[in-house]
Amino acid sequence: MIALDGVCFSYDGAPALENATCRIAAGESVALMGPNGCGKSTFLRVVNGLAHPSRGVYRFDGAEITKKSLADRAFAKAFHQKIGFVFQNPDAQLFCSSVENEIAFAPRQMGLPETEIARRVADCMALMQLEALAARPPYALSGGEKRRVGIACVLSQNPAVLALDEPFNGLDEETAALLGAVLRQLHGAGKTILLATHDRQAAAQLCRRAIRFGADHTLREESL
Amino acid sequence: MIALDGVCFSYDGAPALENATCRIAAGESVALMGPNGCGKSTFLRVVNGLAHPSRGVYRFDGAEITKKSLADRAFAKAFHQKIGFVFQNPDAQLFCSSVENEIAFAPRQMGLPETEIARRVADCMALMQLEALAARPPYALSGGEKRRVGIACVLSQNPAVLALDEPFNGLDEETAALLGAVLRQLHGAGKTILLATHDRQAAAQLCRRAIRFGADHTLREESL
């Protein structure tokens, strides 16, 4: 499903990914681990088509993802629907005027009928325990609440691949356990999961396989 | 040192703290715990004089902290020097043009001699392993690197009270262990530590006492 071949990426000359080669099959659940600044977030940005490799090739479902291929709106829309991204900083991810609208954004862009949108919004709010916050503007929430909204609005899109950048950060214990259970169920239902995290325990519970990033921005396989 | 009496606070009518009463003595180390949205960050904002109670009184070292008392610039400066705040979202905390300047900001404000400033900057960068990033602009860092800079630039101010809002979030295991060690040493050196966290283990290692916030924004004591 996801295939990187010798991908390099650097921010203004500072390398963040070096010669990354890996394969992730559909339905797999993979942890991304490594010290701060090793390139996990950058890897997820490349996988989501937000950053494009300066060298090497990234293929998603066999189609190469480049700036040019994403300029085709229909293709870009289909690609982004298939892969959902929970940002490391939830503040950066939320832009609608209320939690409800935020969660409804993706299904609305997909052109679903209003009843289906309402159903998905209600389900996702229930999953992330957001019912009480439905009408609140996302910027006026506590850190953990923002994180929950960020996760809910990706779930409502029902993507085939979930790219989660440290999703447990800032969640209270109960919600973290809940999210773990949801992710396990999603994995059971055949979704592909990419989980960047520093929490070895959470990674081991959810994933069979880990990609470990070194401080030199290279990556190698590891089993958990 | 820190004394709250019946403090209430609400954001635009939505309560975030209800009738909070507590005492924290100098040299204590206290964990703030509770579910998302219970008011931990708000508590720390009140303690740092960023939010003022709508009802109740907050005293720091015997002096009442109100909008009016902080209008006295000399008093405000002394107060802010004594208490250092690591924000929940490190993005919101950093505003200088390089990591080095960011860390040097507080000692420079205090009018320390240049050699002392250089020493403090070097020490803090070593503590948080930031040497390699000294010249980088803080907004072009990874999430965990930003967090480390946020902590380092509060340490360089050498405050008597450290108010840390989920400081372990986003740190890799090694750095988290290092931060834990530093905090324990600081506690040993007589600093007061307020630690908001969801990590029961880290709280138990660092603190004797916890203040537990309920979902109804009230608080009660708990021993760890």
Add this chain to the structure above:
Amino acid sequence: MHIPENYLSPATCAVMTAAVAPVWAVSVKKIQKQIPMEKLPMLGAGAALSFLLMMFNVPLPGGTTGHAVGGTLLAILMGPNAACVSVSVALLLQALLFGDGGVLSFGANCFNMAFVLPFAGYAVFCGLKKLLRGTAGELTAAAIGSWVGLNAAAFCTAIEFGLQPLISHDAAGLALYCPYPLAVAIPAMMIPHMLAAGVVEAALTAALYAFLRKTSLAAPSTARATGGVGVLALLGVLIAATPLGLLAEGTAWGEWDAETVGQMLGYTPAGMEHGFSFSALMPDYTVAGIPEIAGYLVSAVCGAALLVIVFKLLTLRKSNRSGSL
């Protein structure tokens, strides 16, 4: 230069809205063709910028406010079509959210500030840029362009105000809307705009443009090739046609003679003789056969409601208001 509610007659508002509607349509079409998808949110950022600039406003004598708009800057950065949409949206926000500028006069405000201003400013900028070479030349062109743009908009506003006493007044010759004639409105609007607001706009435009150029964020405008003659011609025709439209609406043809104008300018104190009494405020109390009772009833309701409001506001003062941020 936001025109508030009820300074312009409804007919004027309708004409101005009709004049600006095709501009919107054309702008939207062009934007969808010219601006790539991932740049579209910049329109919102432009609207936010313009909105913030317009918050810093000072009241001017002559019935309006003076402030920078930033329309020319937006036109230089994103093209005049995008600037038109951005400033229109900023004006809508102001009208609906802050009551700054009327809802009815929204069309007129857009005509002045979202159409005349960016297009005129952009045209001057483009013309001057060819003459003045180099970075300094470009900044000068931006400054002069924005000054001209703002003053062109202020001039349109002044004309719209000044025509009001001519085209709408009641049987007694009393103006129903803005009471100041052209001879008062034009200097009252133009002097502060030429000396103050225009200079602020020019300085802001040049400073921001220089900053953006330095950080190489000012991408060359996407709409360069398409502007030019057609837009200018449209502008000219619309400006020429607007007063005609106002006049052609029929009420004022007869009075459009030197005598009436002179009379208006002279401010013959015709209203004086009515004397000062409260009932004169609603002189046609019983028009169309409404019994006087109804009038008193309505007044009673108003009085009672006012009392409730004052009481509520007093309770507000007592309860503390410091809780929220």
Add this chain to the structure above:
Amino acid sequence: MEAPLPSWLAQDEAYRPRGDRDAYLGKNLLSLLQLLSRAQVQRGREGRFSPSADAKLLLTLTAVVLTALARSGMFLWLMGALALVRLCLLPARQLWHTLRPVLGAAVFTAAVLLPAAIFGRWLSCARMLARVLISMAWVSLFSHTTNWNFITGSLRRLHVPDLFIFTLDMALHYIVLLGRSAAQLLEALTLRSIGKNTEKYTAVSGVLGGVYVRAQTLSRETVEAMLCRGWSGDYMPACGSGRYRGAVYAAIAGLVALFIYLEGFV
């Protein structure tokens, strides 16, 4: 593995701030930031029985148009009375927020009209003032009792092009964003301004640059977040609910009928 703390960090800080006045530029920068941080878009609060936003918008537009057209004092009084009655049903705090722009506009208009009034046109001036007050009150009532989420939806129902609605939504987003990042910066700055700043001008320019860079980053991230969630240039805003639309249309019809009657058209 525990390295000892640096000696200065193990000691208490003996620091006494000296008196210090901020440089002119610094002060102005702070007040600018404060202004920006207050640029939060107010969000109207919907009552429990609030009708759908597009109907309310139409009602408000009708009221404003009729107020502008009315020549009979009676109709103006009526519109004023309706606005006052609605106003006094609001809770005190919301009432104050709603009234503030109206009072501001009244003072401004009165000042502008003063010369004309002195020249003997006080009657027409009074009438204009009344019109301004009444229509301002209606508009202010609308904006303070309508949730902004629903306004974009109602504009969509009124066939405003999506590009406008999108720009409006983005503008609201950016205003909040800019205000919030200014507020956060201000907080960070006050917390860490603990003494005399020797390099005021570099600090000031750094902070200004900081605001700019942050706004830039945040807007880039917004676009990325939208792209990731399936946005592809065409925008699908939310539609508001269709509650009580019939009742509001009836009210509109009633107003128009009253207008026709009072203005003597029948």
